[in-house]
Amino acid sequence: MPVPSKDGVGRRRLGGIAVRLLVAAGCSLLILAALLGQLTAGEAGAELPRLVSLVTAPAWSFVLAYLACTLAQTALRGARYGVLLRAAGAAAVPARGWLFLVAAIRNMLIDLVPARLGELGYVALLNRGLAVGAAACLSSLAISFLFDVAALVALLLPCIAAQFLAGTGALWMIAGGSVLAAGASVAALLLFGGAPLAARLIERHRRARDRDHAPRYVTALVTISGELARALETTRKAGVTGRVFALSIGVRSCKYLGLYAALSAITVPHFPALAKVPLAQTVFAFVGAESFAALPVPALFGFGPYEAGSTLVLGLLGFSVAEAALAMTAAHVWTQLCDYGLGLVALAGFIALVRRPPVALAAPAAAAPMPASRRSGARLAAAVLVLVCGAAGLGWELLASRKLGALSPPAPGADLDLSSADAARLRTLLGGVRGFLVWSSNRFGNHDIIRLTLPHLELRRMTTDPHADTFPRISPDGARVVFARSQEVWVSQRNYLAWDVWQLDLATGVERLVARHGNAPTWSEDGRSILFQRGGNTVVQSDLATGTETVLFSPVLDGLPAGVMLETPSFSSRRNALAVTLRKAERATAVIDAAPRRGQQPVRRLGQGCQLTWSPDGGFLYFVDEGGRQRNAIFTRDPASPERRLWLDLPGEHSHEYFPRLANDGRYLVFAASAAGHEHDTADYEIFVWRVGDDAADAVRVSYHSGNDCWPDLYVRGAG
Secondary structure: OOOOOHHHHHHHHHHHHHHHHHHHHHHHHHHHHHHHHHHHHOOOOOOHHHHHHHHHOOOHHHHHHHHHHHHHHHHHHHHHHHHHHHHOOOOOOOOHHHHHHHHHHHHHHOOOOOOOHHHHHHHHHHHHHHOOOHHHHHHHHHHHHHHHHHHHHHHHHHHHHHHHHOOOOOHHHHHHHHHHHHHHHHHHHHHHHHHHHHHHHHHHHHHHOHHHOOOHHHHHHHHHHHHHHHHHHHHHHOOOHHHHHHHHHHHHHHHHHHHHHHHHHHHHHHOHHHHOOOHHHHHHHHHHHHHHHOOOOOOHHHOOHHHHHHHHHHHHOOOOHHHHHHHHHHHHHHHHHHHHHHHHHHHHHHHHHOOOOOOOOOOOOOOOOOOHHHHHHHHHHHHHHHHHHHHHHHHHHHHHHHHHOOOOOOOOOOEOOOOHHHHHHHHHHHOOOOEEEEEEEOOOOOOEEEEEEEOOOOEEEOOOOOOOEEEEEEOOOOOEEEEEEEOOOOOOOOOOOOEEEEEEEOOOOOEEEEEOOOEEEEEOOOOOEEEEEEOOOEEEEEEOOOOOEEEEEOHHHHOOOOOEEEEEEEEEOOOOEEEEEEEEOOOEEEEEEOOOOOOOOOEEEEEOOEEEEEOOOOOOEEEEEEEEOEEEEEEEEOOOOOOOEEEEOOOOOOOEEEEEEEOOOOOEEEEEEEOOOOOOOOOOEEEEEEEOOOOHHHOEEOOOEOOOEEEEEEEEOOOO
């Protein structure tokens, strides 16, 4: 067999490194995709925007403090591994740099699977990557865990004592510390006494079955248990207990200081009450989180059990459970991002620096060896496939996350010039109209409700709350406006849940909360109650005089698919029916009859489109659908007819129509239109007014601003 040249060996080594780096990059992308998917889908919709705002606005100095503590903890953990491997009699102990990389990768792997099984990656890295004996790897891992528990008990005892001295101690603290101490004792007995005993029992079983030829797995188990027992005994006699315990105290101290910094990164700017929690109390929360995360419960990166354990402890300490859950989840996101970032860098370095596998795997005897060129090509193809899968997974999650809408308010834009010709057209169209226009605009920063008086054309800001205000609707008497206000400073209009319903008295400027967790509000025709969407799939009526709420429509009541969302509900008392846009589980526009006739289905699906709305007299429906010059146009239809009729499609550059609303007199249509872009939150929509029946070219532009203007409504005095 010819000896390969040095150049060939170099090329193969470079090719092997390239393959490993491609695999590492692909795995990194897959992990990032999984993290993004967990962030966007793991929380309830009502909490998601708040969680996003928490994660995207931490106190960065505390994030850096967490990174510093993590690096210190990793270095101490690597040093402890080195001491234990030498004490176990390992033939070749890796240098500190290698052990640092192994410890960083271990920190990343530990939460990949439940019950801390990810920690076995430490054994694989040392054994397969650095040729350290399996027995020394397993013994150092087991003893590390034992000393971690011992160090935890040593740190908890002063914390428990401090709580009782401060008068805030509880029996569950003593019970938890006792359980940990008992666990550490039992683990020590099992490790240092149980392993030799198990080895003797298995050896006795093997000897009893010698005449029958013991199975291979028994022989392998005897060998491993014997080596582990010898390694444990060697470690016990090496006299390193004090040094390992001191390093373990350092590991635990850096870990909890880092976690405290990560939690402070969220609580200091967002939760003042939680920010005042003493370090001694947060240690209990972190221990609870670790305990739940160590349970054999399927969970990606520990999300779910980790938050449950910490929230339970903080709740027992008297803090808000909702705030604790959000704060711990946001802090967990940041700790995972940091740990996986460091771990992936360490893994890439480890793969690139390890030149060859220390143990050669023999090919099956019956199989012909594959040529080196074919093996290299297959490995490269597999590595590229991993990279493509990772990129595709991350791309998919990024596209899916766009459905959450904008994560921050759009830029406020600037005023645009109103030409004299446009002003003249506006006054001509609306000169005889007495009333006012309202809509939501971000020209003052976040979205607020603004009003334009008619015929004077005076523009005034009506709300100044820092949260987003949108979907304004004018009462039948023109005295009040109902609207939706975000529960966080910014919530995308694509989010159905994180809103409350408010009422504004136009004469006094007094605002009043009508309903929590409500969206897309509208008035009843008598002005005595407000209808709104709740939970994304329920339409509720709130009596303004009594505050009584009544569920009018829901998927359960009306036989709709589970998971369907009811967007922009519009109820007509004359028709006794709800016009609604169905989304999520089903995509359609529909009319839901409150009291269907015998034999008639309550839900009548009309077709596609969105923002289906009843005319003021209930005579017809109007909605937005595809089919215009710039994709969108406004259509009408009779609820009994399957045919849609084009109603309005602007001829100019602003021809992407949206947010249509008929005035209370039915003679004017107000709507928004953009020259480019569709997104509710960010597109440069402008407000237009059109007199029904006129030519589309006669519609008049009302707003002249490069920000986002949406959800207009027009009230005409003296109508009806």
